[in-house]
Amino acid sequence: MPPSLPPTLRQRRLGAELRKLRERAGLSSTAAAARFGFQQARMSMIEAGRHAVSADRVRAMARSYACADDAFTDALADMTGGRTRGWWDEYREYLPASFADLAELEHHAHGVRVGLVIHIPGLLQTLDHARAVIREAPLQLRAYEVEHRLSHRMKRQAVLHGSSPLPYTAIIHEAALRMQFGGSATVRGQLEHLIAMSELANVAIRVIPFGRGAFPGTGQSIDYVCGPVPQLDTVQLDVAWGCQFIDAEAELARYGAVVEQMEASALDLTESRDFIHGLLRSM
Known part of the structure; x- marks a missing residue:
């Protein structure tokens, strides 16, 4: 057996x-x-x-x-039954198990709110930007490991499209928009992609500019994944070895409050789109 x-x-x-x-x-x-x-x-x-x-x-x-x-x-x-294989399971042989778990979590999510300071959210990254970021990972990855992670990240983005797209809010600090991953052409392509994604009805992109000064949070990337009921919410944090998942009630409340405070510090949707347009014009 x-x-x-x-x-x-x-x-x-x-x-x-x-x-x-x-x-x-x-x-x-x-x-x-x-x-x-x-x-x-x-x-x-x-x-x-x-x-x-x-x-x-x-x-x-x-x-x-x-x-x-x-x-x-x-x-x-609704969570019961035997194990149902998804596309992410084919990556369990090549990537840390938490990568497949993240894709499964997003697949079943009822909404996601993310707050980031240094990086563009993975679900909003272009292929070139994602490749540049993955190559700069703390771990020394071989070429084929980079490609496995890149393929996995691109497939995850399907949740934002289709007949029932995932409601997605991204709160992105200006620092992340100005990071020069991959060079100027890659940065320009990434900013153009963010503008295009912000036009989708299910995607909300909010920018925290440098001028807003201090804001709550430690600078750690936070993915707050909403379940069908609040008790089944999950927080996902990026760590050196993959992903960390948190579901303790007190921790959910703490991280949820941080994301809400970050959103309160951000520009509104139209201002955020205009801000990204302004960065493009200045390049």
Whole structure:
């Protein structure tokens, strides 16, 4: 028998939320397993995201744990079933697992808000800009590793297009717009692409100019990914080894507040578009 695949971020999140519900109900995993007629080991596997669970089972668990939030229960039920392969799974052999998890997270997201100071958001990067950024990664990447990451990043951008495009807000500091990744021609192409993307109904681009002075945040790139209900929101942070995912309630509130404060410091949509046009004219 081939080894089982490790659980995806989505599977782990479902298991973690079921564990939280059980703990809030004051039940041990052994006691909860007994309620549902299976062994404690199976309960542990479910809560680790390593054992598939049906929507009916999730609803039964929520009732048993006295969860009165029907919207939350419905959202959990929608996350059930066996592992469904997406295009991102073909990259698990070549890239850190968190890259595939990020693409899966974006695929199922109900909205994304990002705040960046030094970099253009990955979903808004041109091919040339993305290649220049990836080549400057802290890790010394071989040519084929650069191409794998580049291909993965370009495929992620599909969520912004199609029949049900992802609602996407990008708050970008002027510093990121002025970074000379790839040289002047690449910078010009990137700015032109941002203007074109800002015309899409689902994409909002807000610029924080240098003149706005200090603004909240540490300068770290923040992706705030909205789930079907607020309890299933996720924050994604870029780290040297890939992506870090955060779903603790207090941390979600903290990072959500930072993104909101960054947005409050930014120009409005029209002013932001005019600002990028001005940068292009000055080149």
